[in-house]
Amino acid sequence: MKKTALLTALTLASLTAISGASAQGSALSGTVTVWSWDVAAKALQSTIPSFNAKYPNVKVNVVDLGNQNTYDRGLAGCAAGGADLPDVYSIENNEAEVFWARFPDCFTDLNTLGADKIAAQFPAFKWTELMAGGKRYAMPWDSGPVVIFYRRDLYQQAGVNPTAIKTWDDFIAAGKKVNAKFGGSVKMGAVGNGQDDEWFRMLANQNGCFYFDNSATQVTVAKSGCVQALDTVKKLYANNVVMTSDWGGQITAFKANKLASAMFGAWYEGTIRTNAPDQKGKWGVYPMPASKAGGVRAANLGGSALALPASSKNKEAAYAFIQNALATTGGQVAMLKGEGLVPSLLSAAKDPYVAQPQAYWGNQKVWQTILDTLGDVPQARGTQYFQDARQVMIVVQADYIKGKYKTAQDALNDAAKKISSATGLPVAK
Incomplete structure (x- = not known):
């Protein structure tokens, strides 16, 4: 084909594609109702202008x-056969499998609308809890990649270099320096011991272990990666480098300059920034320490997804909204800028905004x-029994810290039996 003919053909093809997209945009009409909550709802609202530019x-x-209320009304709606549900439903990852297990027909398999074709655009771990029987019941939204948030000034005063903290033993050594400098009045971190087991879950996840295996058929909490995680939590206490605090107490502590670090999913960025605006420039971020030299320095805590109820009368428009918000860099970055929701979409990591220095964080990127x-986070499956397992582990972890069990293995063997009893799943050999 001659060059001029080729250019003409390409131009015609481009015009056809553009007119096709425009036709699809104009063909969709009606109302799409979305249920969500708090900053998540605000974030979704920020994607409406780009959606309406297309539709x-x-x-x-x-x-x-x-x-x-979103969770409760979702369960009630599914129990009533889909009555009064919206077109788009926000769902937390660790609660998602309750719906798929109890109400497998309540939500649309997004593969039927094309989700399977874009699945590789998200990290594998984000799909783990959103699928059942080969069906994709929701699309990944925000994620909670775990990092250490740290006070630059407190670290510096204690002679701690964050770039030298590569393992949990390094973290403990740094905590001893912080203790020495501040007489024990400032701690390296705060653990919700007796209130939650999030530190255990983060550490277990980075070690490739969780309450259950990824096929959701066995209780795996007594496996070696989880044993190492619980042992590390005990070592943090044994070396007196962490305090025990609930959610509100931890915020009070970092506002009062009593915490040198905090470990959470990256959504905690907004919690620190909005609660301590006067500490602008004093905070920084580094990857969570590994269990051993050269080990994984990544985990996930939290995150949500968007599902499409099967009862929706406007499925194509609802899916178009979900795709615009979650499967486009523009949609995900708009929510990152506005509300600090960390994108799951892998291409969002390459957006120019991500590479911009952030003033609050000492101009760190x-x-x-x-x-x-994101790409290093091991998969973990919460299953429909996540809350049952979590309640067991909260008690077992607190009892182990108190000395009720001789070893972490003993503690987790007991936890495994209790979780098995509560769920009916066998303990992995």
């Missing part, structure tokens, strides 16, 4: 029901540091 005849109505860990 001007679709009205999007984001309803902020609050977190618990924190989003680059955070998102660079």
Whole structure:
């Protein structure tokens, strides 16, 4: 083909594609109702302008029901055969499998709308809890890649170099320096011991272990990676480098300059920034320490997804909204900028905004540091029994810290038996 003919053909093909996209945009109409909560609802609202630029005849109505109410009304709607559910439903990853297990027909298999073709654009760990029987019941939204948030000034005063902290033993050594400098009044971290087991879950996840295996058929909490995680939590206490605190107490502590570090999913960035605006420039971020030299320095804590109820009368428009918000860099980055929701979409890590220095964080490119860990996060399956297992582990962890069990293995053997009894799943050999 001659060059001029080739260019003409390409131009015609481009015009056809553009007119096709425009036709699809104009063909979709009606209203899409979205249920969500708090900052998540605000984040979704920020994607509406870009959605309406593509689909001007679709009205999007984001309803902020609050977190618990969204969950409760979702369960009630599914139990009633899909009655009164919205077109798009926000769901937390660790609660998602309750729906797939109890109400497998309540939500649309997004593969039927093309989700299977874009699955590779998200990290594998984000799909783990959103699939059942080969069906994709929800699309990944935000994620919670785990990092250490640290006070630059407190570290510096104690002679701690964050770049030298590569393992948990390094973290403990740094905590001893912080203790020495501040007479024990400042701690290296805060653990919700007796309130939650999130430190155990983060450490277990980085070690490739969780309450259950990824096929959701066995209780695996007594496996070696989990044993090492619980042992590390005990070592942090044995070396007196952490305090025990609930959610609110930890915020009070870092506002009062009593905490040199905090470990959470990256969504905690907004918690620190909004609660301690006067500490602007004093905070930084580094990857979580590994269990051993050269080990994995990544885990995930939290995150949500968007599902499409099977009862929706406007499925194509609802899926178009989900895809625009979650499967485009523009949609994900808009929510990162506005509400600090960390994207799951891998291409979002390459957006120019991610590489920008953030003033609050001492002009560090924190989003680059955070998102660079996404591809290293091991998969973990919460299953429909996540809350049952969590309640067992909260008690077992606290009892182990108190000395009720001789070893972490003993503690987790007991936890495994209790979780098995509560769920009916066998303990892995």
